[in-house]
Amino acid sequence: MDSMMMGAMSKNMESMTDDMAMMDMSVLQACMDACSACEQACTVCSTQLMDCAPACMNCADMCNTMMRSMMRMQGMTPATMMSMLNACIAMCQLCMDECMKHADHSEVCKMCAQACQACMDACMAMKDMMMASA
Template sequence: MDTMAMMKNMSMTDMPMEMDTDLMQDTMMAMNAASMAATMCSASDMRMGGEMATCAAMCSNTAMMADTGMRVMMRPAGMDLPSMQSMLMTVMTMGTMCAAECRKHMDMAESCRYCAMACDEMVAKCEAMLASMSA
């Protein structure tokens, strides 16, 4: 399925601003990748036991936030600027915190290394999206 073609055909007339659909697509893809990586990392952390409880919880929360952010962006007609900015900042905060937590365990769990990379990419894409909204 070509989600980019779908996005470009969606009506954005209800939005208070012009949105860069290519950047939106990149951001949504990064959110999706981070959600998947964080979900897998959380499952791996749970198998490792108590010492990874904080990391598992952080990954679970990040996966939910990234997935929610992606779903909100898939409905651009229902967005307004303040809520979109707030959502992106929240996703960035969770992604930053998750990446930092996963970096603590990269030597113990390969899943943490992948999760940290995916979160870093998501944060970078969200930052670019946020910057494009204030320009």
């Protein structure tokens, strides 16, 4: 996400509850970017029509929903955020496992698995930050 837009979004969030408003914006931005990259990698990977494709489609949709929800914090609570992050981590883990089976002979699967891993890591960093500030 563009840094100026991020600044504006951050200002937008000032009216929120303390729990959410005190977030480290760089962790949030990294997570939204990782979700976006993962959605894109999964979308491309699914067009190969290999047997990882259904997991890729599920993961693409979940990552997009996760990203958008982080942009609409006004409609989230810490508890719903935690629950969404857990679902996103679970989908990324499954998609990564499926794509790793083909990583030796598909460059796209290998990159998709890397994008899933990065998205999982970013979601876990979000969870850590939220638990530290709770």
